Amino acid sequence: MLQEESDLSLIIAQIVQKLKGSNLYSQLERQAWASLQRPEIKLESLKEDIKEFFKISGWEKKLQNAVYSELSVFPLPSHPAAPPEHLKEPLVYMRKAQGSWEKRILKSLNSMCTELSIPLARKRPVGEQKELLNKWNEMGTDEPDLSLFRPVYAPKDFLEVLINLRNPNYENGDSLSFRTHLGLIQVPLKVKDIPELKECFVELGLNTGQLGIDDSTQVPPELFENEHVRIGQKVLAEQDSAAAQQYIRQGSPTALRAELWALILNISSEPEDVLYYEQLKTNVIQHDLLVDSLIYKDVKLTASNDDYYFVFEDYLYQVLLCFSRDTSVLSHFAYNSASPPKSYIRGKLGLEEYAVFYPPNGVIPFHGFSMYVAPLCFLYHEPSKLYQIFREMYVRFFFRLHSISSHPSGIVSLCLLFETLLQTYLPQLFYHLREIGAQPLRISFKWMVRAFSGYLATDQLLLLWDRILGYNSLEILAGDAQK
Numbered sequence: 001m002l003q004e005e006s007d008l009s010l011i012i013a014q015i016v017q018k019l020k021g022s023n024l025y026s027q028l029e030r031q032a033w034a035s036l037q038r039p040e041i042k043l044e045s046l047k048e049d050i051k052e053f054f055k056i057s058g059w060e061k062k063l064q065n066a067v068y069s070e071l072s073v074f075p076l077p078s079h080p081a082a083p084p085e086h087l088k089e090p091l092v093y094m095r096k097a098q099g100s101w102e103k104r105i106l107k108s109l110n111s112m113c114t115e116l117s118i119p120l121a122r123k124r125p126v127g128e129q130k131e132l133l134n135k136w137n138e139m140g141t142d143e144p145d146l147s148l149f150r151p152v153y154a155p156k157d158f159l160e161v162l163i164n165l166r167n168p169n170y171e172n173g174d175s176l177s178f179r180t181h182l183g184l185i186q187v188p189l190k191v192k193d194i195p196e197l198k199e200c201f202v203e204l205g206l207n208t209g210q211l212g213i214d215d216s217t218q219v220p221p222e223l224f225e226n227e228h229v230r231i232g233q234k235v236l237a238e239q240d241s242a243a244a245q246q247y248i249r250q251g252s253p254t255a256l257r258a259e260l261w262a263l264i265l266n267i268s269s270e271p272e273d274v275l276y277y278e279q280l281k282t283n284v285i286q287h288d289l290l291v292d293s294l295i296y297k298d299v300k301l302t303a304s305n306d307d308y309y310f311v312f313e314d315y316l317y318q319v320l321l322c323f324s325r326d327t328s329v330l331s332h333f334a335y336n337s338a339s340p341p342k343s344y345i346r347g348k349l350g351l352e353e354y355a356v357f358y359p360p361n362g363v364i365p366f367h368g369f370s371m372y373v374a375p376l377c378f379l380y381h382e383p384s385k386l387y388q389i390f391r392e393m394y395v396r397f398f399f400r401l402h403s404i405s406s407h408p409s410g411i412v413s414l415c416l417l418f419e420t421l422l423q424t425y426l427p428q429l430f431y432h433l434r435e436i437g438a439q440p441l442r443i444s445f446k447w448m449v450r451a452f453s454g455y456l457a458t459d460q461l462l463l464l465w466d467r468i469l470g471y472n473s474l475e476i477l478a479g480d481a482q483k
Helices: 002-020 023-035 043-057 059-073 092-116 126-134 136-141 155-163 194-200 221-238 241-250 254-264 271-286 290-301 310-325 327-334 374-378 383-396 398-402 411-425 427-435 440-449 458-471 476-480
Strands: 121-123 287-289 342-344 355-357
Touching: 002 023, 002 059, 023 043, 023 059, 043 059, 059 241, 059 383, 092 155, 092 290, 126 136, 126 271, 136 310, 155 411, 155 440, 194 411, 221 241, 221 254, 241 254, 241 458, 254 383, 254 458, 271 287, 271 310, 271 383, 287 290, 287 310, 290 310, 310 374, 310 383, 327 383, 374 383, 374 458, 383 398, 398 411, 398 440, 411 427, 411 440, 411 476, 427 440, 440 476, 458 476
Parallel strands: none
Antiparallel strands: 121 287, 342 355
C-alpha cells in the first residue's frame, strides 16, 4: 500500500513538472491573477473561490484533459530501484538490438552522405530561401532529381532484424509454448490470448453496435447510428477527453471525427501553437537537411502514387519537413526504446560538447513514413492543426511501429501476437502458408508497420484508427492483420 502511494506521488510530481512548462500552466496562472479582480473572489476563502472559478469557467476541464493526456503516454510502472534505461526498455537484449539497429541506420545515412558528397545540413542561399517560400503551397510541382537517393531502410529490412532477435537467456525449446511457436518471431514475450483480448476490447463484441461494420446486432443500424451521433455531440459539448476516448471505441461519425480526435489528443488551436508551426516553417526555409531529400523521395514513391492521397502531396511535404526540425519530439525518447542519433561538428567526432541531434527531431524517415500523415489530411486542412495531430499521433503510437522493444504495443509484440493468434485459431491457414513458403508475417508485416495506411480504404482505415485512439493501444493491428 505504501509502495502504491509512493508510486502515485512520483507520477503526480512528474506530471506537475511537465505541465509547468506548458502553455496551459501560463494560461491558468494568468486566469488566476485576473480572477482576483472578480467580486465573488474573497480573501478569506481565496483557494476555494479560485477553484470554483476554474470549474465554472471551464479551465478545470482543460487541466483534467491535460493530465489525462499525460497519463496516456506515461511509461509503464517499473521497480523504483530500476535504472533510468529501464523506463525506455526493461530487457537488456532488446536495448542492445535497438542500439545495433540504430548504428546500421546511421551507417546507411552517412554512406549516402559520403557517396553523394552532400552535407547533412547546410544554410540555404537567400535566393533559394525566397524560391522555397514562394512555392511553399505548391511543393508537389517541384521535380528535384532524386534518382541517387535511396530510402535509409524499408520495412522488409526491419523485419529481417526482428526475425533474428533472440533472448540469450533462453535456449531454443526451453519451454513447451516456445517450442510449439512456428512463426518467424522467436522471442518469449507475453502476448494476449483470445479471452484476454475479449476482456480488453469488450466494446468490440459482436453484440455491441459499431459504426462502419455490417455485422447484425440487436439494435437496427440506423437507430444505433442516430443515437451514437447524438451521444458524440454531447461528448464534444462536455469537452471531456476521457469520455471522448471511451466513446470512440465504437467508431466515430465522420462529421465528428476531427473534433473528437483533437479532444482525445488534447490538441487546440491556440495562437502559440500556430506561431510554433510558423517557426518550424521558417527553419525549413532557412536550412536544407539531407533528410529533406529522403522525405521528398518517400512521398514520391508512396503517397504520390496512391489513389486516395496523391492530392495531399503539398500537405505531406509541409508537415514532414516541419516535423524533422521539431526538437519537442525529442521528449518522447524518454519512453521510447530508441535513442536520437547524433552528429558531430567536423573534426570533433566523439566530443559530446560538439554533438547535435540529427535530424533535430531525432527521427530518420524510412520507406513509407509519409503514410502516417496521409490519412490525417482527410480530417484537417489547417496546416498547424494537421501538424499538431500528426506529431501527437507519432509520439503516442507510430514510433512503436519502427522501434525494437518489449512493449505490448511495440512491433515485436504485435508480430508475435499476430503469429500466435493465427497459429492457434486458424492453424490450417497458418500451416498451409508455411508449406508453400509464404510465411504469414512476411505478408502482414508491411500492413502493421504502416498501421494499414495505404492498404485499407481511407474510411475503413479511419475507423481502425478510431479504435487505436479509443483503446490507447496498437494491439488491434495484430488482430486486423488476420482478416
